[in-house]
Amino acid sequence: MSSQDVFIRNSSGLTRQISALDALMYSAMNPGLLFSAVYLMWAPFLYPGANMPLAVLAVVQMFPIAGLYWLFSVAMPRSGGEYVYVSRIIHPAIGLMVSFVLSLTALSWLGILQDWWMKWALSDGFKALGIVYNSASLTSMGDFFGGAWVRTIIGTLSLVFVGWGFMKGAKWMMKLSYVTIGFCVLGLVVFAIAMTHGRQEFITNWNAWSSLKYDDVMKLATEGGYSLKFTFMATLMAGSTYVMMNTLGSTFSSNMAGEIRGVQKTQLLALFGSLVIQMVLWYAFYKMMYVAWGPQWTNALTYLFNSGNSAYPFQGEPMPTLLIAFMAKSPILVILMAVAFFMGTFGSAAGLGFGPTRNIFAWSFDRILPVKFTEINRRWRSPLWVVWISIFVGWLFMIADIWAPSLVANIAYTITAWFAAWIFLGIAGMIFPYRRKEMFENCPPLVKSRFLGIPVVSILGFLTTLISLFVLVYMLIPYFNGSLSSTVWVMTIAFLVIPIMIYYISKAVQSTSGVSFEKQFGELPPE
Numbered sequence: 001m002s003s004q005d006v007f008i009r010n011s012s013g014l015t016r017q018i019s020a021l022d023a024l025m026y027s028a029m030n031p032g033l034l035f036s037a038v039y040l041m042w043a044p045f046l047y048p049g050a051n052m053p054l055a056v057l058a059v060v061q062m063f064p065i066a067g068l069y070w071l072f073s074v075a076m077p078r079s080g081g082e083y084v085y086v087s088r089i090i091h092p093a094i095g096l097m098v099s100f101v102l103s104l105t106a107l108s109w110l111g112i113l114q115d116w117w118m119k120w121a122l123s124d125g126f127k128a129l130g131i132v133y134n135s136a137s138l139t140s141m142g143d144f145f146g147g148a149w150v151r152t153i154i155g156t157l158s159l160v161f162v163g164w165g166f167m168k169g170a171k172w173m174m175k176l177s178y179v180t181i182g183f184c185v186l187g188l189v190v191f192a193i194a195m196t197h198g199r200q201e202f203i204t205n206w207n208a209w210s211s212l213k214y215d216d217v218m219k220l221a222t223e224g225g226y227s228l229k230f231t232f233m234a235t236l237m238a239g240s241t242y243v244m245m246n247t248l249g250s251t252f253s254s255n256m257a258g259e260i261r262g263v264q265k266t267q268l269l270a271l272f273g274s275l276v277i278q279m280v281l282w283y284a285f286y287k288m289m290y291v292a293w294g295p296q297w298t299n300a301l302t303y304l305f306n307s308g309n310s311a312y313p314f315q316g317e318p319m320p321t322l323l324i325a326f327m328a329k330s331p332i333l334v335i336l337m338a339v340a341f342f343m344g345t346f347g348s349a350a351g352l353g354f355g356p357t358r359n360i361f362a363w364s365f366d367r368i369l370p371v372k373f374t375e376i377n378r379r380w381r382s383p384l385w386v387v388w389i390s391i392f393v394g395w396l397f398m399i400a401d402i403w404a405p406s407l408v409a410n411i412a413y414t415i416t417a418w419f420a421a422w423i424f425l426g427i428a429g430m431i432f433p434y435r436r437k438e439m440f441e442n443c444p445p446l447v448k449s450r451f452l453g454i455p456v457v458s459i460l461g462f463l464t465t466l467i468s469l470f471v472l473v474y475m476l477i478p479y480f481n482g483s484l485s486s487t488v489w490v491m492t493i494a495f496l497v498i499p500i501m502i503y504y505i506s507k508a509v510q511s512t513s514g515v516s517f518e519k520q521f522g523e524l525p526p527e
Contacts, residue, residue: 030249429461
């Protein structure tokens with residue numbers, strides 16, 4: 001039987017144009033190398049006693065998962081990532097569920113991150129300048145750009161621009177990756193320069209501006225029952241959730257494996273190198289923030305913000321793009337920090353949105369979605385239907401973040417849904433050599449490697465399942481102590497159930513047209 005008898009055509013239409021360095025930059029850009037600043041607002045509050053620089057070490061748990069992705073992408077070097085692996089090993093409905101969860105999670109970030117840069121780069125940038133110059137007009141300008149309608153309009157235009165970039169294909173995305181990484185490094189350099197002014201200057205400037213004095217921040221936090229003592233378990237749980245969560249996108253080179261040259265070496269560099277880059281830069285940024293402001297003071301301020309303490313001096317979050325104004329009183333550093341955060345966030349949003357376009361393309365290639373979505377525009381060399389569907393989904397999440405923020409509060413649903421999906425990815429790794437023995441035996445030698453007689457892919461699958469279960473358990477703690485609302489589980493269940501419904505509806509529709517819907521899941525899709 002020829003592949004044309006099974007699949008809609010003999011070729012995907014995508015070309016292998018991504019180099020090893022391209023894949024590394026793309027995978028490193030996606031997690032957001034400056035987002036350590038964001039999670040400093042939530043993680044110490046949800047896990048009191050967390051030491052955020054040390055929490056970065058929890059990312060080591062991602063290495064077995066990266067190893068599983070590496071072996072899978074070498075075994076099945078096709079675009080679609082988890083969808084291809086799980087649908088061919090366990091069941092297509094489960095494969096769609098895993099891929100749908102990760103894709104929708106990433107597309108939610110495509111939209112939410114537009115709001116992030118508008119709030120914490122554009123709006124906070126003007127507010128920080130207002131602090132530097134003691135200018136009410138600059139502060140008002142920051143409030144203007146923080147308005148819901150203004151963010152809606154600017155964010156919509158930004159997403160249209162992202163869609164235009166997606167149409168230009170993988171090469172555009174790779175170029176953006178290099179630019180984004182450069183600005184993230186600039187942000188760290190700018191913060192390091194501001195930090196050289198010393199903590200005492202920060203305290204002096206803070207006390208001159210705020211009615212809440214520096215020493216009173218820690219006093220109020222402890223009076224509210226917040227622990228300022230660092231503990232190992234709090235650090236581990238904060239790192240295993242709010243640091244590991246930001247590895248989302250580091251595996252997306254596997255979703256574009258059909259467009260990558262030299263898959264085995266390229267994926268090794270991209271999957272593991274991106275984690276190392278994130279750990280180094282996040283540790284450096286967390287360490288600098290603790291040194292600049294004081295570790296216990298920093299955690300205490302996040303508690304006052306999240307607990308709604310009336311003494312908290314800002315209307316919004318205590319972001320470094322705002323607090324840098326007290327560090328050096330330098331408009332140049334304020335502007336550069338805001339620009340760096342903007343570019344780091346914009347690039348991450350685009351990268352996280354780009355990976356799912358390849359997943360949706362793969363679903364359509366297997367007829368789960370209309371085959372119309374697999375059409376490749378000859379001019380742009382990109383699946384235009386998929387591009388604009390992805391942009392629209394991202395736009396919906398942006399609107400939710402602007403107008404109904406409680407739905408996406410603390411973006412905790414992305415952790416629970418994502419790691420729940422990875423449980424099934426881990427199971428696929430465990431059973432691959434046994435359930436699909438013929439396919440496994442035809443894989444390159446790397447994939448068939450064994451340790452103590454056990455296939456390495458099965459060992460990595462077991463570790464992936466175990467780590468994912470641990471993360472879900474960690475997420476139960478802030479839920480049961482009342483720090484997280486039930487929204488997190490409603491969103492998670494919806495993410496898991498909807499794709500199962502889509503699969504069986506598609507199967508029923510295809511059966512009426514006489515198409516053997518499940519034939520293609522017995523073999524890999526064509527390149």
